[in-house]
Amino acid sequence: MQSDRLGRIKTWQQRYVEERKYPGSALLINRGGDEVFFHAAGLRNIEEQLPFSRDTLVRLYSMTKPVTSLAMMILLERGLFHLDAPVSDFLPEFRNMQALIEGASAISQTEPCPAPTLQQLLTHTSGLSYSFNPGLLPQAMEAADLLFKPDQGNLAPMVARLAELPLAFQPGTxxxxxxxxxxxxxxxxxxxxxxxxxxxxxxxxxxxxMHETGFQVPAGAGNRFASLYTPLAGDAMALNSAETGAESLRLTDSWQSSPFQRAELQSGGGGLVGTLDDYMKFAEMLRRRGRCSDGFIISPQTADFMMQNHLPGEIASMGPQSFAEQPMEGMGFGLGGAVALDPARARCPGSVGDFSWGGIASTFFWIDRKQDLSVVFLTQLAPSSSYPSRPELKALVHGTLTA
Incomplete structure (x- = not known):
């Protein structure tokens, strides 16, 4: 990796701060298991002028999903389920499921359907949705406050309430x-x-x-926890009604009053708080095919299985109508993250087979086993669709590689 070209990344991070796109950011790159680049720029807390530093704690949001998927692989290896098992085998509230009929105009227009399988849940082909997606089910989820926020009680009753709604489509379709x-x-x-x-x-x-990662800000962290900002005039997560505001860095969740300080609901889809170095340990474990310092979290074979494409083709071929943290063309989906199938179709430099995901606060990570790369980028601006930072960063990092 050429040092002069790595300098371009610092310039890029600083430009995002100077243009008031991001409050601040931190980036860590490992190659072959060794740190080759770290840089932090800007602020984690604009109001108190506190710098974004290496030990800044952030809301990881959907970068929680690969961790949950890894936990599923741990249990899979113990023979406690198979991936074609319906979720109703473990959560009986998902028995007798209904799905919206094709072209439904009301949430009541449904037909019977099978319960989603664990595989379909892992690959986002289950028929479930998010409240910020377009459609009848997302509208019903928003009306029922099924948002899985950290201050919304316990996980079990939230999931039980979710099961009372129909699926957006027949599982697997x-x-x-x-x-x-x-x-x-x-x-x-x-x-x-x-x-x-x-x-x-x-x-x-x-x-x-990973001693500083969990579902709430660790005790004693103080003001190391970053505040969250948005360029939107309203709710930073309301993607269907997104309206740009006059202020590009409007405070939307202060570190002091954030629900992550006292989280109750443990969201496997978006609830973790953590640091740059902690998440790099997770990314490196994946790059090393499940290995940790004293053994394996999962076997190399299971790690490979997790990071293969589990869809019939690219995401775009399955008629998505939703928001996503990654491009849909040229990208497949593994168990918990996107898999690069064709970088040219994704319109972003990379390697076939690289595995990645991000969070709605514009965080991002990827591993590239062909190049022995692990990259973790943290910032705190929602939504992640605000700026094209992820393809820009991938292009910058791949532009440093000369061997």
Whole structure:
């Protein structure tokens, strides 16, 4: 990696700060297991002028999903389920499911359907959705406040309420970004007999040394927890009614009053808080095919299985109508993250097979096993669709590679 070209990345990070796109950011790049680049720019807290630093804590949001998917692989290896099992085998509230009929104009227009399988939940082909997607089910979810926020009580009753609504489509027929990974978090609890937080802490975070990652801000972290900003005039998560505001960095969740300071609901789809170095430990474990310092979290074969494309083709071929954290053309989907199938169709430099995902606060990570790369980028601006930072960053990083 050429040092002068790595300098372009610093310039890019600083430009995003100077143009008031991001409050601040931090980027860490490992190659072959060794750190080759770190840079932080800007602020984690504009109001108090606190710098975005290496140990800044952020809302990881959907970068939680690969962690939950890894937890599923741990249980899979123990023979506690198979991926074609219907979720109703573990969560009986998903028996007797209904799905909206094709072209439905009311939430009551449904037909019987099978319960989604664990595989369909892992790949966002289950028929579930998010409240910020277009359509009847998202509207019903928003009306019922099925948002899986950290201050919305416990996971079990939230999932039970979700199961009372119909699916947006027959399972397996389409791809739609959804709360499916939150449902998987509840499956993990039912199968393991532990809370999702305890399972993560014991089976993933402790072996990897991820001591500052969890479902709420760790005790004693103080103002290291970043505030969250948005360029939107209204709710930063209301993508269907997004309206740009006059202020590009409007405070939407202060570190002091954030619900993540006292989180109750443990969201497997978007609830984790963590640091740059902690998430790099997770990314490096994936790059090393499941290996940790004293053994394996999952076997190399299971890690490979997790990071293969599990769709019939690219995401775009499955008629998606939803928001997503990644391009849909040229990209497949594994178990918890996107898989690059054709970088040319994705219109972004990369390697076939690289595995990645991001969060709605514009965080992003990817691993590229062909180039021995692990990259973690953290900032705190929602929504992540505000700026094309992810393809820009991938192009910058791949532009440094000369061998």
């Amino acid at each position: 389409r791809w739609e970004y959804s709360v499916a990974t939150d449902v998987l978090g509840r499956v993990i609890e039912a199968v393991s007999g532990k809370t999702l937080g305890d399972f993560f802490a014991e089976e993933i975070f402790a072996p990897l040394g």
